Amino acid sequence: MSAIHPSELSFITRHAPFDSMELEHVMWMLERMQLAYYAQGEIIASPEQGEATRMWVIKQGLVMGEQSVAKASDNDTWLELMAGECFPLGALLARRRVASIYRAGSDTFCYELSAADFHILLGMSAPFRDFCTRRIANLLEHSKQVIQAEFSHSSAEQQSLASPLSAIVRRAPVTCAPETTVQAALEIMREQRIGSMVAADGQGRPLGILTLHDVLERVAIPQVDTGQPVINIMSTELSSLPPQALAHEAALLMARRGFRHVLVVEEQKLIGLVSEKDLFALQRVGLRQIGSTIRHADSPEVLQQAAADIRRMAHNMMAQGVAPEQLTQFISTFNDLLTARVVELECAAVCPAGDPLHENICWMALGSEGRLEQTLKTDQDNAIIFKVPAGLTADQVREKLLPLARKINETLDLCGFPLCKGEIMASNRKWCLSETEWQEVFTKWVDSGAPEALLHASIFFDFRALYGNESLAEHLRAWLTGYVRSNQRFLHQMAANALRNRPPLGVVRDFVVGKGNTLDLKTNGITPFVDAARIFSLASGVGKTNTVQRLRASAAALHVPPNEVEAWINAFLFIQLLRLRHHYEASALEGGAERLDNRLDPAQLNELDRRILKEAFRQARKVQAKLALDYQL
Structure with missing residues (x-):
């Protein structure tokens, strides 16, 4: 020794x-x-x-x-x-x-x-x-501990949104039979000091729910007969999740649908109830309230305020250490709600109910919004797909929709989503197309697209229905998934394009930096994973658009070991975390919101984060090595 x-x-x-x-x-x-x-x-x-x-x-x-x-x-x-x-x-x-x-x-x-x-x-x-x-996952946990210590929040706040619902349910659910009278149900609620009552059948399956809010709207104000069965006045449109679902999933469900409660159901049996109060008493972010404000907004001014609330919510959640995958989903979900409301308000004036176009258009999100990966810095990438009603031509429909799309784009710009400098917006006639025209565009890209054209077209393959007749986008996705999978020339070109963007690892120094000794975390950090995940999903017939979901869903078909895929995902999420932290810190400065970018000086990182960033870039190279091997590049 x-x-x-x-x-x-x-x-x-x-x-x-x-x-x-x-x-x-x-x-x-x-x-x-x-x-x-x-x-x-x-x-x-x-x-x-x-x-x-x-x-x-x-x-x-x-x-x-x-x-x-x-x-x-x-x-x-x-x-x-x-x-x-x-x-x-x-x-x-x-x-x-x-x-x-x-x-x-x-x-x-x-x-x-x-x-x-x-x-x-x-x-x-x-x-x-x-x-x-668990090399990179272990390093990420080290970094997360440092971040949480910097923000000095309690562990209860840090864990709430990452906890399974089984850990949040505070008591066994109080239920009644559906034939129980309204009067009896109200008395039980008072005695038990609970804010909701669930009606369940003999097997414990939930049938309806009555909340204190419902009592005011459905009992007190209309002065209904309290001797009737409570199921008659209950909400029977129920939202439920399994006990292993995470709290952030319940939060997103509440935000999307405007509910205050989510039922926890296992094998169709009610085992608990999670309320908005349970989820957000510690977080101090009123997600449902923001969602409610957006859904009921009747003017661009209200939506502008809601957009500011979304950014404040994101800042709060960033400070509380919410995981990047969850945080980008929250940001994207609320941006979805806001965009959908803008589209809804503008469409009501141009395509009211009864108009042949009312049920025949769909607003689609592209790029990071299409992938549910938006950060605090995001511009607009959107498009329209429409069905041509009988008696009209595609050009006639387009001429009617383009002024509408321009108004929507301008309103979104006022809400803090800048107009796309590359004009990848629904107000550009190139991206306001019928079902047939979209298929023709994708066919041209897939069958004969030049490498440079495919490089700029890649974000169109991330499209996702956001408002309107969602089946139009779903049918396009199903068609595209089948069409692309068999075209090896197209996939080879996409892979070649992806490998042109190499992670900035240095030989003499840790990193290859650009202007101002900075790295572009989006172009050189996130994009290699996004591009590879897109190609993997297209090659394996996966219809998902989110990068993490694409990687996980494609892994088995591509014979990639699960632990290797998780290492890729952890690396991708760490770079997202750095982007979010960078945006958060910049926006906290005076005038910082206008100067948000993705350029980071690695010398400003602590030693641990520099090491993890190096490891993350190595994982990006491994992802690209898989592409190179699959397509012999």
């Missing part, structure tokens, strides 16, 4: 996962480590050496990973490892050879631990084992 110098202990405990391990386990590891030197260009590990024999922890220098399938050019490398990083964890865990060539990028010193001692340490130290088996 070698003697341990204090500087060695100081160095090793500055880096994950060793910083969270028990001291005795770190000491045990250091006692068994040897220090080795590798000259610049020397191979440290390669597939030809057989099963991995040791774990390396870089003390000084640079290690580069080379894997030809992932290269965009001859001088591009697969990954770059810096001081404090360890490798090859995956090969050691699987007791296999490494998949890449690890080469010293400069004169490099590494601590080495034998494979046998590595596996003993896995059994000794839970933090070490967790890090090795």
